[in-house]
Amino acid sequence: MSENSPTGATRLPVLFRTDAVLLPGMVVPVELDDSARAAVDAARSSSDDKLLVAPRLEDRYPSYGVVATILQVGRLATGEPAAVLKGEHRAHIGSGVEGPGAALWVQAEPVEAYEPDERTRTLAAEYKKLVVSILQRREAWQVIDQVNKTTDPSALADMAGYASYLTDVQKRELLETPDPAARLESLVEWTRAYVAEMEVTDKIADEVREGMDKTQKEFLLRRQLQAIRKELGEDEAEGTDDYRGRIEAADLPEKVREAALREVGKLERAGEQGPEAGWIRTWLDTVLDIPWSETTTDSTDIVAARAQLDSDHHGLDEVKERIVEYLAVRARRATRGMHVVGGRGSGAVLLLAGPPGVGKTSLGESVAKALGRNFVRVALGGVRDEAEIRGHRRTYVGALPGRIVRAIGEAGSMNPVILLDEIDKVGSDFRGDPAAALLEVLDPAQNHTFRDHYLDLDLDLSDVVFIATANVVEQIPSALLDRMEMIGLDGYTEDDKVAIARDFLLPRQAERAALTTEEVEITEDALREIAANYTREPGVRQFERMLARLLRKAVTKVSTASTTGESADGDKAAPLVIDTADLVDYLGRPRFTPETAERTEVPGVATGLAVTGLGGDVLFIEASSVDGKPDLVLTGQLGDVMKESARIALSYVRANAERFGIDPAVFEKSIHVHVPAGAVPKDGPSAGITMVTALVSMATGRRVRAEVGMTGEVTLNGRVLPIGGLKQKLLAAQRAGLTTVFVPKRNEPDLDDVPAEVLKDIDVRPMVDVADVIAGALEPAAEVTTAAA
Template identity: 45%
Template sequence: MNDDTRLDGLFAAEYNAGEGEERPLIEYEFVEEGDIENPLDETAEGDDEKSQLDIPTHMPVMPVRDIVVFNYMILPLFVGREKSVQAVDAALNANRFILILTQKDETVEDPGPDDLHEVGTVCMIMRMLKMPDGRLKVLVQGLSRARVTDFTSEDPFMSANLEVIEEHDVEETTSEVEALMRSSREQSEKIMQLRGVSSDDIASVLASVEEPGRLADLIASNLRMKVEDAQAILETQDHVKRLKLVNEQLLKEAEVASMQHKIQSMAKEGMDKAQKDYFLREQLKAIRRELGEEGGETEEFEELRENIEKAGMPKEVKKEAEKQLKRLESMHPDSSEATVIRTYLDWMVELPWKKASRDRLDIKEAKRILDEDHYDLERVKDRILEYLSVRKLNPKMKSPILCFVGPPGVGKTSLGRSVARSLGRKFQRMSLGGMRDEAEIRGHRRTYIGAMPGRIIQAIKQCGTRNPVLMLDEIDKVGADFRGDPSSALLEVLDPEQNDTFQDHYLNVPFDLSKVMFICTANVLDTIPGPLRDRMEIIRLEGYTEQEKVKIARRFIIPRQAKENGLKEEEVQIGDKVLAKVIREYTREAGLRNLEREVGSIFRKFARRKAEGEEGPFRLTTKSLQNMLGVPPFREDERERELPPGVATGLAWTPYGGEMLHVEVTTMKGKGKLTLTGQLGEVMKESAQAAMSYARAKAKELGIDPEFNENRDIHIHVPAGATPKDGPSAGITLVTALISALTGQGVCNETAMTGEITLRGRVLPVGGIKEKILAAVAAGMKTVIIPKQNEKDLQDVPNELRRKIKIHTVEKIDEVWPLACNAEPGEKKGKGGKKKAA
């Protein structure tokens, strides 16, 4: 085998020739080695061979699809396209030379000059065989690189003028070139070894080639690579650069071959092990049968059958379980379906079909536990005690579906845990926040890989009883997408009239959820769908007052933080005034989370002092408070000393409690244009329009220029522009600020207000009165104006809170301005009437 011979089958990919395609063939038995007439002089070397051939500058062109022909390369081609057949005939009738060019896009059936690469290979047609259908099989050998200068014809075949790209001899073989050649040979041998091919003869051929360019062409002609990469190598004239490109391709191929060999070895080992295990298992069965012993599978089936009997399943559920057990007995133990059924039966026998915990029906003891865990929250505690009382008188009653609604940090989740403790039941919490997949509730069908029951059934299994307290946390944050709507799946779960036959997709049998006590928590009700909200009993948990927070901190937070930080409660002395200052100046929230963080920060500093050797007790005073917690983020005197005309203070409700809301109005010369800024929602914009209409209608009574809407532009802005704001409760605040700006009369800086307005001048009720009054007291306000119809909500406001602030109720907008304007004693306040205290 000389170095001109192609190394077929070792690197090159196997191609399947199709209709009308020029592709290399693996089967070319029609070429007999002895019949090949080599036009090259075997005694010639290098470029002398080509010089003896006298390659012409004009010859036929044959396009090929997905192969690049290199120098010294002998390969068979299947010729099917008419133009290519004509080109081969023309070459055979002339001097047997033909230029082979690779197509840029192999999908083109009739390529033109623009569809072919400029650089190709001049080849000699060594042998040709005609097929009965007119197609040809030819054997060609690459002779020289050539570049097309121009195409002379396209019909009946393509021909072109070309220039031969001369191969330059390497003057001196440097160490770099020698290293590249050695690396190329070694990588080639490595690839052949990985593919299980004997490489002795091929290694000798590669070793006999001393020219880097010729070695690069020889390896490239037998290497698996993309057409683009092969064409780039063909177009590279410099021998060293060409060898570098080939070396890069060899490294990639070696890596792929190594990984393929590794995968095949792993697969073979896995198959061998599985066959060995199966053989041994069958032998073990045969030995046990000969000894008269029962097999392991039989013991497992008997155990499953006993567990099904003991599980206490309903009749139809037991029938389904026994049916699946019979299917399992008839299956091969190693089949995937057997694993699915075995897992299903494990779930069925482990669920508490009849096991229930006994309720603690001692009402006084339950009340003691609730009071021990939580301060106040009397409405919630009364509802739980009522449920226990009815349960004691009617054991068959269905469990209620409760929903605790309130701002974060008021104790909704911990209250659910306390309810379970007072009832003597198991407790399990399940967070629904961000849930978007309905299968999380109903489970997956067993046909899916990795299927499992929904989280409701999982929680009941973990509790081990059929009547736990199951808390569905953050039910207002359930989402929906292409996987379904979990809130719709909850409609059946949270309905006492139908959840006694709840069907999980995985179990596919009914499970009774009527004994489960579901407690849901939410920050807002607006995002909960109406049908789901209708199934729950809503219990609101309002924010805490300052006095309540002091008592809770004294009773719960301080002992807990002392224990967590390794201190004894008597080692730390914190007075009520200091706690009140922490609450006022370091936390502004409806709940208690930030207060607990601040108290924890104080205790950590005391723990450090104790760890450093300082003896207690440690005392916290109002003077040392700032050194412990830093500069207070909130101040009692935060409100402005005097509000300029056009500014009024309103009260807003958020899911996190009440907040202060300032409304600013300014006027300027113009044509009555109204500008609204501050990320106002549609409802708030409509309130601003209503305020404008009211001011225009009452202009004379309020002492305002009746034509202000024609000669003045008005700009209404609500600060904190990055925060979206919406809702109707800022109506009277907008009216007050607008009147203040038009009259030039300032609004009292100690007065805050809330209420919706109508065009007829009525003030309508709004929500969140307790949270808004809490925010007003925390900000140091002295007076609050609320709608008359919200007077009933004042019963939720503690007496100590009402004593700190004066509350006015109004029915009409006319009553608001006299209460809000900053007039001096004896000064006329308009026609609003006298102040009315709640």
């Protein structure tokens, strides 16, 4: 259906509007100012009372207007003159023409009619559906009937002139779009956006209304509850007075009681609906959950305590002796009525430092059993937020006390054993440094007044036994390390591993595999073979995995033979015995074999000893010379300190070339020093004498003895300086099959901590001068000559 428009151009007066846009079909009142009155008067002077209504634009002259009929002229309720206009059809504004009166006359050219196609009708149906949904929300049922009766797509699109959600700019765009399909397409897009916005607004309003209704309902119910209690004579409110009664009944320190009662007073003044009520309740619950006056009684049976420690762990004598000493002092003070030291508890702060798998974590629980105390573990690995230790301020949403306070509450007593696991893995970032917060926790002179940010109360930690564990002591800040009593767990000897496997690991894994000693038996020689050649570690974790793998395969064999395991007379089959020769079938070939002799077959290779986070290990250092510019090339991912050690070693060898019988021409070539396992970062000064030995071996052509290892820092004048981790290095030397190890003279006191069986297997030679190390480590020149011949 097309627009009803005249066939030819018509001369009409123009009425420009700045307040609204008139579209065909709309009936609107128009206030008559001077220009509008002139246009209306000019139109009424003509025979048909028609004029052209167009929007007044600031940037350009309008292209389209609407031919309107004047229905009525009168006055508004305010007394201002006005006219009622009805839009008839669009017209293109042509050139200006002359006409009577003061109005502006133009040539109005009718817009060509458009026949609606299928797409236009589809868009019209979709737009009608959107408009009806909006009107239904407003319950405008009469307008819905009028919209449903409109079948002309062009007329339906022009009804958008009444839409309040469209702007004047959008309505002008509709006026200047003669094609109904284009108008409907724009209207569908705009109306969809408005419907979506309206749905979100309604959803938010419903949620707000529901929240308000719920709050009002709760308020009314609580008021009714108060009134009922008042009638029943139960004038005390359950919430705040319940807290007050709990605090009065609890055995709290005086200052804690005062602080708790102050918070109850705030809760009473704030009321149940106050914004701080939830925070105060949570704080009061936390305070009441802490066992302020609960303590456990320490065991005074020293013999039973040592037996408990021995039954849980093999070896580790230094830790066990320290715990027994602690118990002995506690028992003696108790018998004499001396329960505190200077007004503070007599707790302890121990650091168990050593490689993984030596039993540091499990030792904490064993200590708690020996002392008769509660045990709680606090994992610190990866903690980077200071608030994890000291707690959050109560002003933060979701604030919690720190891990120390939570550990005390979990333990249920004020004198538990708290294991601070992996204290060397604590990090720091923009949220603070947890290691700095631990300074107060682990200081016996300060922790009797530890103050958590959340509690904001003094908490006495002086009677707590703190046991921290670490793999790498160097990663612990020096101030924190100074507050702890360090006990080194440097790994197990081969005999220790066999004993641990026999007494602890094998029974545990056999139970997990549902086996008994009557079904499977592993000989001690087999255990020793696994410890020597299948695992090479300071601890026993890999050892236990090997045993678990071995028993799983044994279960498979036993289960396969179970159908024939019973004889006719009921006798049981003999147990499955696993000896050294059977390990290849169960575990494959040995993973570790002695390689020192093979690596030192050529001159220029020396065997050093190193310590990593996984314990001690052997380190081969290779040196060679190639033609080229005199230079020192270092490879193997070495750190700055180790690079400096290599330069010091080369300078020392060059300065003492004549003393060692070295041809000076060697130093005119490029010297390359390499430390294998290039994917592993290496650093530290303890490889100094090893580098000197490798360089002298390379320069003289004398091989380093295969059974010799060494460790020590070297100076420019050849002095051998002390190093750390001697016990772990000697254990690694024993595992690698070395029989002679050169160590610094100043490390002799450290040999007291080395197990006797290690010193029995290794000839440890303390040295002062690196020249003595070279003399004992290199093969004699005569042997070199004979071998060459």
